[in-house]
Amino acid sequence: MLQVKNISFGYNKNRVLENITFNLKKSKNLAIIGESGSGKSTLLKLIYGEYDLDQGDIFWKDTQILGPKHNLVIGYDFMKYVSQEFDLMPFITVEENIGKYLSRFYPEEKQKRTTELIKVVELQDFSKTKVKNLSGGQKQRVALARALAKQPEILLLDEPFSHIDNFKKQSLRRSVFSYLKENNIACIVATHDNNDVLGFADEMLVLDQKNIIAKDTPQNLYNNPKLPLIASFFDEFNEIDGKIYYAHQLQIVEKSDTSTSWSVSEAELLSSSLKGVVKNSYFNGESWLIEVEYISKSIFIQHHSEIEKQTKIQFLMNI
Numbered sequence: 001m002l003q004v005k006n007i008s009f010g011y012n013k014n015r016v017l018e019n020i021t022f023n024l025k026k027s028k029n030l031a032i033i034g035e036s037g038s039g040k041s042t043l044l045k046l047i048y049g050e051y052d053l054d055q056g057d058i059f060w061k062d063t064q065i066l067g068p069k070h071n072l073v074i075g076y077d078f079m080k081y082v083s084q085e086f087d088l089m090p091f092i093t094v095e096e097n098i099g100k101y102l103s104r105f106y107p108e109e110k111q112k113r114t115t116e117l118i119k120v121v122e123l124q125d126f127s128k129t130k131v132k133n134l135s136g137g138q139k140q141r142v143a144l145a146r147a148l149a150k151q152p153e154i155l156l157l158d159e160p161f162s163h164i165d166n167f168k169k170q171s172l173r174r175s176v177f178s179y180l181k182e183n184n185i186a187c188i189v190a191t192h193d194n195n196d197v198l199g200f201a202d203e204m205l206v207l208d209q210k211n212i213i214a215k216d217t218p219q220n221l222y223n224n225p226k227l228p229l230i231a232s233f234f235d236e237f238n239e240i241d242g243k244i245y246y247a248h249q250l251q252i253v254e255k256s257d258t259s260t261s262w263s264v265s266e267a268e269l270l271s272s273s274l275k276g277v278v279k280n281s282y283f284n285g286e287s288w289l290i291e292v293e294y295i296s297k298s299i300f301i302q303h304h305s306e307i308e309k310q311t312k313i314q315f316l317m318n319i
């Protein structure tokens with residue numbers, strides 16, 4: 001188990017993180033989210049032992065994680081860190097980069113593991129390509145495979161799929177996160193992308209103003225976002241009368257047919273609805289996002305079709 005106990009840290013006198021405490025159990029997946037500059041990468045680096053803490057302790061099982069003041073070489077065998085800079089060897093191939101981290105005393109085993117890892121990151125067509133000739137996203141995948149080569153007990157991932165195109169992203173996420181679960185590897189993922197979290201993370205930790213402001217399952221935080229910062233991570237949202245509503249939780253009231261008058265049940269609905277004027281419609285794939293002016297501010301409502309600008313509409317909170 002990882003134990004982060006009351007740690008504080010600043011690069012200079014200004015603190016970046018203050019009194020951070022949390023645990024992570026074996027083979028669990030924890031996502032760290034927060035605005036740019038909130039300290040996500042710094043927290044991963046501290047857990048990796050890249051810096052000395054100003055205060056507090058970090059343990060993986062019984063081993064205390066110590067920074068450069070105490071360790072000549074940064075890092076521990078049981079932990080791997082994939083940073084936003086991939087730090088690969090450019091002049092050798094993908095399989096050689098991965099193989100560097102595997103024992104050369106068992107060549108057959110080494111080849112088998114390399115092939116397995118290349119498959120996990122879906123780079124089969126590039127195994128013999130020199131890393132310098134790869135795209136940013138392909139390099140990111142090599143860095144992931146290399147981190148997995150030595151079977152870490154815990155993996156720290158900083159924006160792990162940020163350079164990967166949308167075609168590949170979702171299948172790669174499934175492949176990598178299933179591999180981690182099957183091999184009981186704990187992981188901490190710092191991310192801006194809710195797709196890295198929903199469906200994969202067991203828990204989510206939200207950093208803001210140097211502190212942890214929430215820690216819960218993605219489901220609980222999604223269903224009950226106590227703060228705009230949390231809701232904004234998941235989806236387009238609105239604050240109405242101090243309450244948070246996702247765009248899909250608001251509903252534009254429509255007539256059921258082309259008749260000019262409202263039915264009795266529709267009229268009932270209308271009596272509890274709010275009024276606004278359409279400012280814009282944005283195509284969103286499955287639906288449209290309708291921007292509506294409501295009491296001099298914009299709110300966003302998910303709707304099945306485009307609505308002409310300046311149309312007067314009525315809408316309901318539909319939860």
Ligand SMILES: Nc1ncnc2c1ncn2[C@@H]1O[C@H](COP(=O)(O)OP(=O)(O)OP(=O)(O)O)[C@@H](O)[C@H]1O
Pocket residue numbers: 011012016034035036037038039040041042043190
């Ligand atoms: N090496 C450094 N020296 C001084 N300050 C730093 C250093 N690295 C980061 N910082 C500062 O520490 C704060 C936290 O940065 P960090 O990179 O941890 O944030 P982040 O949440 O990972 O951001 P992003 O989402 O943009 O990657 C920022 O204010 C940043 O400017």
